[in-house]
Amino acid sequence: MTRPDLRIGISGWTYPPWRKNFFPEGLPQHRELEYASHALRTIEINGTFYSLQRASSIRKWHDTVPDDFIFTVKGSRFITHIRRLKDVxxxxxxxxxxxxxxxxxxxxxxLWQFPPTFSYEPARLEAFFKLLPRSSGEAARLAKRHDGRLPERAVLKARADTPLRHAIEIRHASFETPEFIELLRAYEIALVVADAGAKWPFIEDVTADFLYLRLHGHDQLYKSGYTPSALDEWEKKIRTWSRGGTPKDAVRLTPPPPPRKSGRDVFTFFDNTAKLHAPYNAMDLAARFGMEPAALDGFPDPRAVPH
Structure with missing residues (x-):
């Protein structure tokens, strides 16, 4: 039986204040992804939210990170924020x-993140869910419908035949209804567990075969770090979810699904990136699961860099 995959990482990696801090002095800027990918096992690509990226850049990212590394990809804001899922x-x-x-x-x-002004409209959501590809083959077929508005030549063939999964992050109180949870379950789409204090809805219903957590900073959005006791609580929840269960204290809108004997993959990203907390919180949590950072040749251990 395949063991559940636990991935703990950061949202993005290009942050000037991290230089000479998390990124050691003397590390060239073009090697920052390489360094971060040795410190952690996953990174959320957030540049894809703001614009279509160059195929040459994406190819370089693939070749830069270790073989067992995983990227998650933030969906285009043109789709979620500008078109608001209409005609997409x-x-x-x-x-x-x-x-x-x-x-x-x-x-x-x-990751598909909706703006705070986007309210729950089941028909619009369902139409979008039906468009989402569930394999790289489906995505390649969908890509053939492009209109040529790309920064470089279109890539219409997948490097590998893999399943594709999707997660939704909501930021409007109208989504706090059991109907939304059941809609996600019907399409096997994960609801993002978003920790952002009281700013956005905090819901921990399990809706797919994996969990997607985004820790934005519980007290101050994007700024506050997580204390050891707070990381203790997230560790307990992640262990329970990964074993296929539901934490007893989970904030839910619906009854929990039956335990999943094969467990669930859990992706956790620290998005408290405005300060220097994110990479260190991520490494601290990862260490609790036996995941230690690896030093990049010629540079110090990531946890040894002063911060």
Whole structure:
């Protein structure tokens, strides 16, 4: 039986204040991804949220990180924030044709984040869910519908034949209804557990065969770090979810699903990136599961860099 995959990482990696702190002095900027991918086992690509990336850049990212590394990809804000899921078949095709399928076996779930002004509309959501590809082959076929508005030549062939998974992050109180949870379960889409204090809904219902956690900073959005006791609590929850169960103190809108004997994969990302907390919180939590950072040749251990 395949063991559940536990991935703990950071949202993005290009942050100037991290230089000479998390990133050691003397590390060239073009090697920052390489360094971060040795410290942690996953990174959320957030540049894809702001614009279509160059296929050449995506290919380089794939070749830079270790073989067992996983990227997750943040969906385009043109789809979620500007079009607000309306008439998005072609923009979705452009998104997948931009080169993302070159990530191959290193491609993890896609994150679709809705704006705080986006309220629950089941018909619009369901239409979007039906468009989402569930395999790299489906994504390649969808990519052929692109309209050519790409920064480089379209990539219409996947590097590897892999299943694709999707997660939804909501930020409007109207989503706090059992109907939404059941809709996600019907399409096997994960609800993002988003820890952001009281700013956005905090819901921990399990809706897919994996969990996707985004820890934005419980007290101050993007700024506050997580104390050892707070990491203790997240460790307990992650262990329970990974074993296929539901934490007793989980904040739920619906009854928990039956225990999953094969367990569940859990992806956890620290997005408290405005300060220097994210990489160290991530490494501290990962260490609790026996995942220690690896030093990059010629540079100190990531946890030894002063911060």
């Amino acid at each position: 078949a072609v923009p979705l095709a452009n998104f997948y044709a931009s080169g993302l399928l070159q990530l191959g076996e290193k491609l993890g779930p896609f």
